[in-house]
Amino acid sequence: QVQLVESGGGLVQTGGSLRLSCAASRSTFSINFIGWYRQAPGKQRELVAVISSAGGTNYADSVKGRFTISRDNARNTVSLQMNSLKPEDTAVYYCNAVVLLGGTYWGQGTQVTVSS
Numbered sequence: 001q002v003q004l005v006e007s008g009g010g011l012v013q014t015g016g017s018l019r020l021s022c023a024a025s026r027s028t029f030s031i032n033f034i035g036w037y038r039q040a041p042g043k044q045r046e047l048v049a050v051i052s053s054a055g056g057t058n059y060a061d062s063v064k065g066r067f068t069i070s071r072d073n074a075r076n077t078v079s080l081q082m083n084s085l086k087p088e089d090t091a092v093y094y095c096n097a098v099v100l101l102g103g104t105y106w107g108q109g110t111q112v113t114v115s116s
Contacts, residue, residue: 001025001026001105002024002026002031002097002099002105003025003105004022004023004024004095004096004097004105004107005023005095006020006022006093006109007020007021007022008110009110009112010111010112010113011113012085012112012113012114012115013114014086014087014114014115016085016114017082017083017085018112019079019080019081019082020036020079020080020082020093020112021077021078021080022034022036022077022078022079022095023075023076023077024076024077024078025076026076027076028053028072028073028076028078029053029073030053031099032052032053033051033052033096033097034050034051034071034095034096034097034098035047035050035051035058035069035078036050036078036093036094036096037094037096038089038091038092038093039094039109040088040090040092043091045094046060048063048067048080049063049067049080050069051069051070051071051078057069062088063082063089066082066084066085067080068080068083069081078095080093082112085112085114087115087116088114089112090113090114091112092110092112093111093112094106094107
């Protein structure tokens, strides 16, 4: 079992920055992949960024160069630094953890709103 708690969402103007954090209830060393998805109204949930236990990262094309995912294994947290935000980044952002042979887990989500 993994509990995930997100924080850091909010309202920001176009071009601004936000930092999301996801706190895991177990060591992030034991989580194979941990990352962020987002879901805008009327759209499907989509991958934003993911980081593996080995430190490899993958980003959606729409956020490359603007968003950075990182993990702090000492604090069992994963962060998403979001810069140069655009109105199309507005969505509920969910933390996701995948433990191979152990299941997939989701946080409750945090709202990010970018005003134009």
